[in-house]
Amino acid sequence: NAGVTQTPKFQVLKTGQSMTLQCAQDMNHNSMYWYRQDPGMGLRLIYYSASEGTTDKGEVPNGYNVSRLNKREFSLRLESAAPSQTSVYFCASSEQGRDEKLFFGSGTQLSVL
Amino acid sequence: QKEVEQNSGPLSVPEGAIASLNCTYSDRGSQSFFWYRQYSGKSPELIMFIYSNGDKEDGRFTAQLNKASQYVSLLIRDSQPSDSATYLCAVNLLQIQGAQKLVFGQGTRLTINP
Numbered sequence: 663n664a665g666v667t668q669t670p671k672f673q674v675l676k677t678g679q680s681m682t683l684q685c686a687q688d689m690n691h692n693s694m695y696w697y698r699q700d701p702g703m704g705l706r707l708i709y710y711s712a713s714e715g716t717t718d719k720g721e722v723p724n725g726y727n728v729s730r731l732n733k734r735e736f737s738l739r740l741e742s743a744a745p746s747q748t749s750v751y752f753c754a755s756s757e758q759g760r761d762e763k764l765f766f767g768s769g770t771q772l773s774v775l
Numbered sequence: 776q777k778e779v780e781q782n783s784g785p786l787s788v789p790e791g792a793i794a795s796l797n798c799t800y801s802d803r804g805s806q807s808f809f810w811y812r813q814y815s816g817k818s819p820e821l822i823m824f825i826y827s828n829g830d831k832e833d834g835r836f837t838a839q840l841n842k843a844s845q846y847v848s849l850l851i852r853d854s855q856p857s858d859s860a861t862y863l864c865a866v867n868l869l870q871i872q873g874a875q876k877l878v879f880g881q882g883t884r885l886t887i888n889p
Contacts, residue, residue: 692873692874693875702881704781705863705865707876711874712873712874713874756874756875759873763824764811764875766819766820768818769818
């Protein structure tokens with residue numbers, strides 16, 4: 663049982679390049695999330711998907727797009743990377759419910775030069 | 776004002792003592808409250824959640840919630856070096872179709888000194 667799998671683990675981009683971060687979960691969870699973590703800022707929600715077929719903006723959606731490909735997979739795309747998007751990105755999933763915990767992937771360290 | 780505030784620390788506590796981590800939040804409509812632990816270079820993992828006023832205990836950990844004061848805390852008794860990590864407070868502001876819109880504090884870095 664792998665849980666939440668993110669790829670790649672590390673990525674270096676030049677300003678203006680595009681890339682897609684992949685995320686898959688094998689726990690049959692309905693809800694999936696993308697967070698970014700910057701030093702001193704905690705985790706900030708970029709986008710989330712309450713269920714297959716739906717996506718919604720979080721706190722910091724500008725510069726990102728997402729796709730909920732199916733129940734298992736939720737991808738995050740940077741169309742034109744900027745240095746301000748240098749961060750650690752975490753994908754997470756959860757059961758539906760008020761007190762359900764988030765299961766996090768291992769993270770992607772992204773640097774934009 | 777940030778929606779969820781934590782003292783970023785670092786907080787240094789001797790081994791065996793009680794570590795006290797605090798968090799305040801601004802939205803009175805917040806429904807539930809979580810403490811996540813994050814080791815350096817790793818992903819966050821849930822320690823506890825609480826949604827009713829008062830205390831909730833789980834082993835060496837106790838979460839305390841005071842909705843009137845908009846305050847949530849985490850106590851770690853008999854602190855161990857393995858408790859050294861960053862502790863993230865998270866508040867569930869809203870549930871949409873079952874998904875959680877958690878807002879995280881900036882985290883408190885805790886160091887337990889042997």
